[in-house]
Every structure is written in structure tokens, then in C-alpha cells.
Amino acid sequence: xxxxxxxxxxxxxxxxxxxxxxxxxxxxxxxxxxxxxxxxxxxxxxxxxxxxxxxxxxxxxxxxxxxxxxxxxxxxxxxxxxxxxxxxxxxxxxxxxxxxxxxxxxxxxxxxxxxxxxxxxxxxx
Numbered sequence: 001x002x003x004x005x006x007x008x009x010x011x012x013x014x015x016x017x018x019x020x021x022x023x024x025x026x027x028x029x030x031x032x033x034x035x036x037x038x039x040x041x042x043x044x045x046x047x048x049x050x051x052x053x054x055x056x057x058x059x060x061x062x063x064x065x066x067x068x069x070x071x072x073x074x075x076x077x078x079x080x081x082x083x084x085x086x087x088x089x090x091x092x093x094x095x096x097x098x099x100x101x102x103x104x105x106x107x108x109x110x111x112x113x114x115x116x117x118x119x120x121x122x123x124x125x
Contacts, residue, residue, distance in 0.1 A: 019070045023063050030059045089113075 038052035092111035095104070
């Protein structure tokens with residue numbers, strides 16, 4: 001995925017995989033079920049519904065604080081790879097997701113991560 005992002009946008013977030021690994025389960029396992037259950041039982045048990053909505057709101061606030069801390073400019077890496085390098089990485093990523101043996105995936109992994117390598121120093125002309 002980072003190859004596509006660097007190819008079209010030119011920068012990639014370093015913290016996005018870790019934040020998504022934490023935020024998606026929080027929202028899908030806690031916030032959404034508690035909120036929907038609270039809305040569903042509101043006509044019959046108002047106190048329980050309010051407690052469920054408060055738990056969902058607290059979890060949402062924690063998730064939003066995490067997301068705002070992870071969106072600092074230092075967490076974004078600018079990739080200055082050329083279009084050919086990005087195209088190689090996109091092709092490797094496509095081959096990586098195909099049903100191939102794990103040995104081939106291990107060999108393709110460095111090519112998929114190629115756009116994340118910082119550029120070397122420029123040579124004077």
C-alpha cells in the first residue's frame with residue numbers, strides 16, 4: 001500500500017499501520033456495538049443505555065486523542081523515489097498479494113518496501 005501512496009502522493013505516514021492496528025479494533029469492537037446497543041435499549045432501560053453510550057464516547061475520545069497525536073508532521077515521511085522505483089514496488093506488491101509460495105513473498109518484501117528507503121545524498125554536478 002505504501003508503494004501506491006508514494007507513487008501518487010509522494011509521502012507516506014510512518015505511524016498509520018500502528019494507529020490503524022489499534023484504532024480499528026477499538027471502534028469496531030467497543031464503540032460501535034456499545035453505541036448501537038445503547039440506542040436499541042434506550043426505550044426500555046434509560047440508565048443502562050446512557051452508561052453504554054458513555055463508554056462508547058470515552059473510547060471514541062481516547063481513539064481521537066491517539067489519532068491526533070499520531071498525525072504530527074514528524075510522523076510523515078516524504079519519499080523522493082522516482083516513478084520507476086515506485087512502479088517496481090507496486091508490481092512487487094501486486095505479486096506479493098497473489099497466492100504465491102512464501103519464499104517468493106520473502107524475496108519480494110524488500111521491493112515492496114523500496115519507496116520507504118530514504119534517498120542518498122545528491123552528487124554535485
